[in-house]
């Protein structure tokens with residue numbers, strides 16, 4: 068009969084055995100045999116015999132036997148088969164021993180899981196690109212990862228849990244990577260985090276790095292923080308911001324930044340300020356002839372000279388191309404703005420030496436005064452630009468203040484620009500032809516094509532009004548090509564001894580398509596090249612001389628004649644006669660008008676005619692209106708005449724009519740119908 072004690076030991080889930088002082092079994096339950104995977108325990112068996120049966124390695128067995136020999140209390144975990152058991156050897160009162168064995172496989176699994184998780188967590192933490200640290204409520208380090216240590220170059224002993232924040236900071240101060248404003252950072256941000264406030268901020272370090280630090284309070288009264296080196300991102304952002312507000316070539320602020328500055332200034336100061344809009348004169352010529360690289364160097368040099376003209380508080384910007392703006396603050400009177408404008412004109416007028424070559428440009432300036440001409444950047448800029456337009460029209464190299472009346476003119480010009488664009492699209496043009504007459508025979512030998520714009524509401528608009536605009540906007544290129552094609556087509560239907568003269572704008576020479584347009588107009592119309600005459604003014608040869616001359620030679624080689632128009636009105640008409648073999652000189656009507664009154668004019672006309680004769684060039688007198696002028700130019704020896712006396716510019720239908728009347732053998736067919 069088993070005692071209650073034996074019943075309890077027999078049925079417990081633990082393996083249990085009682086040994087006497089000689090380590091012989093007094094009692095052992097089946098659970099112990101099961102856990103140790105040995106045969107049932109018999110009373111009196113020696114513990115060492117039992118140990119020898121346990122299926123463990125010999126080394127483990129030896130360890131166990133040694134321990135039994137030493138008879139010391141022991142608590143050990145042993146792997147037996149797939150399971151883990153905990154084995155305890157506990158002394159009991161009379162020198163005997165209690166063996167207690169428990170299956171701890173489940174606990175081991177749990178431990179393993181935990182340890183796996185722990186190492187996973189450690190791996191994740193140490194492989195995080197950002198630094199992470201946790202501090203407790205007493206500002207002692209709880210943990211930090213490798214990135215945190217790397218970020219601040221912390222030695223290993225300062226990354227151990229328990230390290231005070233003060234020590235870490237002390238090291239960082241010495242290493243030169245503490246926050247620049249460390250009092251603010253530690254006293255304000257860290258203290259706030261310890262009091263439970265979330266914080267997120269970029270912190271500038273002494274070594275110029277920017278660290279994005281996020282603090283999150285924890286339940287234990289401490290905080291967890293992530294530290295990320297965002298130096299590159301912040302620098303890139305700063306760079307982008309800088310680029311958005313600056314001109315990359317000169318480094319000057321751009322329009323957007325200047326507008327911001329002006330608006331800020333105007334909103335607070337209430338003082339008089341001046342806005343000067345600058346446009347470089349002849350810059351395009353430099354760019355076209357010397358190349359963009361020289362143009363760029365010139366713009367930088369201009370920026371430097373302009374900057375040197377400014378006082379403290381003034382600002383400058385480049386709006387693009389050759390346009391600059393100067394904002395002059397604290398202007399006591401208009402004179403101060405005038406003085407600055409004149410100073411700028413003078414310094415830009417001085418020769419620039421670029422790549423060892425002298426380069427001369429100039430500058431035109433439009434000035435708007437705030438608050439009189441506008442109290443926001445937008446309107447000031449617009450008005451200064453309007454004044455600039457006027458300054459350029461006044462002859463460049465000057466400055467001009469904005470006046471209210473200018474706005475209306477500008478508006479009108481803008482409207483005309485839109486209308487002109489529409490005119491090109493809907494073909495509102497017509498060519499009128501003005502007869503050119505042989506002085507001796509008084510017979511028509513050709514016609515000059517003169518463009519007319521029929522606007523549906525405004526009626527006929529004069530070419531003197533729209534040609535300059537067409538040149539500025541570049542519309543002269545399609546318009547000019549149309550004139551060329553149409554004039555050749557019309558002339559092809561006239562008698563073969565009648566030629567047609569077409570005006571060419573300097574802008575057309577820049578388009579590179581001019582020679583091709585001439586060839587195609589001739590071949591499409593079937594007009595012989597010798598019946599086409601192209602009239603150019605000396606301004607064609609003023610800029611980019613070589614390209615224009617090459618185009619002219621190309622066109623002349625086709626058999627087309629080239630005439631110099633408005634001769635005498637430019638500065639160097641005579642010198643251009645040496646540059647190119649012109650076929651005709653057209654003496655400007657201003658000389659003809661004064662033939663009767665000015666001796667000088669008569670002398671000039673005579674000299675030009677003689678010069679033409681010696682060079683084998685025909686001379687045409689333009690603007691002959693009276694019989695007196697006719698007899699004088701005839702006396703001087705002009706070969707051809709053009710003017711209201713012989714006929715005003717006529718529509719094509721009237722030209723055909725006129726030509727029909729001019730039958731061979733009849734000297735003067737220009738009757739009054741065509742003269743008025």
Ligand SMILES: Nc1nc2c(ncn2[C@@H]2O[C@@H]3COP(=O)(O)O[C@H]4[C@@H](O)[C@H](n5cnc6c(=O)[nH]c(N)nc65)O[C@@H]4COP(=O)(O)O[C@H]3[C@H]2O)c(=O)[nH]1
Nearest residue numbers: 517518530531534550570571572690691692709710711716
């Ligand atoms: N007072 C007076 N004037 C006379 C007399 N005889 C001719 N005229 C005018 O003088 C201008 C002569 O043409 P231009 O000097 O080439 O000057 C032309 C020319 O530079 C330009 N133009 C006209 N058509 C074209 C064109 O198709 N292309 C280009 N690029 N320019 C053109 O517009 C200018 C003005 O043309 P229009 O108004 O037709 O004015 C014409 C003509 O009508 C006269 O006896 N007395």
